[in-house]
Amino acid sequence: MSELERIAIEKAKEAVKLDRQGSxxxxxxxxxxxxxxxxxxxxxxxxxxxxxxxxxxxxxxxDRLNELSDETPAKTVVRQAASREEPRMDPVESNVKWSDVIGLEDAKRVIREAIVYPWMRPDLFPLGWPTGILLFGPPGCGKTLLVAATASEVNATLYTLDAATVLSKWLGESEKNIAALFSKARQDVSKGKPVIIFIDEADSLTAQRYLEVGGEARARNQLLKEMDGLANKNKREYLYVIAATNKPWLLDEAFIRRFQKRIYVGPPDRETRLNILRHYTAHLRLAEDVDLEALAEMTGNYSPADLYNICLDAHLTTIREMFENKLEEPRKISMRDFIAAIEKRKPSISEEMVMRLLEWARKHEAV
Ligand SMILES: Nc1ncnc2c1ncn2[C@@H]1O[C@H](COP(=O)(O)OP(=O)(O)OP(=O)(O)O)[C@@H](O)[C@H]1O
Ligand SMILES: [Mg+2]
Incomplete structure (x- = not known):
């Protein structure tokens, strides 16, 4: 078994090396x-x-194999030229509002206490404030959305570091790029604006130590080092690292420890599902028979993202009909349209997934 693993690493290392040389x-x-x-x-x-x-x-x-397979020699040259440049690190603009995030009251509270209040009244925080926040929970429940809302709330510059992309695109350069990103972020902070570095899919950045190929361990260590710099107690800086994952059990202790706050972003309960359905149907024309309470009841394992898509599907059915039947206006959306949309879509959350996350939360949550 470990012999097989050794061979796999060997082959992958060669592949990455050849890939970088353009062979x-x-x-x-x-x-x-x-x-x-x-x-x-x-x-x-x-x-x-x-x-x-x-x-x-x-x-x-x-993924890489697919990319390579439809790459022409000309494309290879372009890619190699591009990869020699500095990575592009443009901040992302966020205009998500706090009120767009429905439910998740605990998560919002922790973030307000860690980021929003210290920004408004730093004088009230002589001991500093937490700068590392880990969000974990099932897919589509609002982790990314929360980060976007936080960034616009304090008008922060938001850099997103998508761990999977960093590793596959920067093949071995990742630790340099992480250092560069943090140094850029520190410059921004010194100009008086809060900065959030958001590490999405954090599990792929840390879990890879099992199969080190393109310098992942170095990248990871660089990140840990940068985060230690942040945690320096006497420095009160508005530079935050927020990481998100839906597989927290792949993270290692050293990484987890760097995040003072670890928040479970869980699936919506019935009440929250109802509010989400209300939110996403607010600007739609609904028929009399639409019973949002009943829809909330029957969407047990559906994530907020699923619910959004159900509303979208139901709405699009009426638009499609309008064009196909050359009507002037779409008809109102009926209960039947919603039920058809629900039946077409499998829920993204499972009991098993939630059990596993709750188990992890019991040991690691820190709010
Ligand atoms: N709490 C919520 N309230 C309102 N809409 C939500 C909420 N959570 C998710 N959504 C909707 O679902 C979309 C996807 O959510 P988001 O990207 O935040 O999920 P995530 O938790 O980051 O999932 P993943 O683990 O797959 O990255 C959002 O853009 C939004 O439209
Ligand atoms: Mg996300």
Whole structure:
């Protein structure tokens, strides 16, 4: 087993190296070999953590393989030229409002206390404030949305560091780029504006230590070092690192410890689902028979993102009909349209997933 793992790493390392040198054919062959071995490992492993790490890895190699396979020689040249440049680190503008985030009252409270209040009244925080916040929870429940709302609330500059992309695109350069990003962020902060560095899919950045290939351990250590710099107690700075993940069990202790606040962003209860349905149907024309309470009741494992899509689907049905039947205006959306939309869509959340997250929360939550 560990022998297989060693071979997989060997093949992947060669692939990455060849890839960076531009030897496309050879890199493709090595990626394929690495993928084959990983799929063997996946079928052999008993550990759920390793299982996910292997799968995540395999997905990355498959993505890269697909990219390489439809890459022409001209494209290769362009890519190599581009990869020599500094990474582009443009801040993202956010105009999400606090009121767009429905439910999640605990998460909002913790964030207000950590970020909004210290920004408004730093004099009330002589001991400083938390600068590392980890958000974990099932997909589509508002982690990214919360970060966007926070950023616009304090008018912060928001840099997003998507861990999976960082590792696959910057192949081995990631630690340099992380250092550069933090140094840019510190410059911004010194000009008097809060900065949030948002690490999305944080699990792919830290979990990779199992299968180190392109310098992930170095990237991870760089990140830990930067975060230690932030946590310096006497410095009261408006530079925050917020990380999000829906697989927190892939994170390692050293990483987890850097986040003073660890918040569970859980699935909506019935009441919250009702509010979300109200929110997303507020500007739609609904027929008399639409019963949002009943819809909230029947959407047990659906995430807010699912609910949004259900409203969208139901609405689009009426628009489609309007065009197909050459009507002047779309008809009102009926209960039937919502139910059809629900039946077409599987819920993104499962009991099993929630159990596992709650179990992790019991050990690691810090609010
Ligand atoms: N609490 C919420 N209130 C209102 N809308 C929400 C909420 N949570 C999610 N949504 C809707 O679902 C979309 C996706 O949510 P978001 O990207 O924040 O999920 P996430 O928790 O970051 O998921 P993932 O783990 O997949 O990244 C949002 O853009 C928004 O439209
Ligand atoms: Mg997200």
């Amino acid at each position: 496309r054919e050879a890199a493709i062959a090595r990626y394929k070999e690495a993928i084959q071995i990983l799929s063997r490992l996946i079928s052999l492993t008993q550990s759920p953590v390793l299982h996910e790490v292997y799968r995540e890895r395999m997905r990355q190699y498959l």
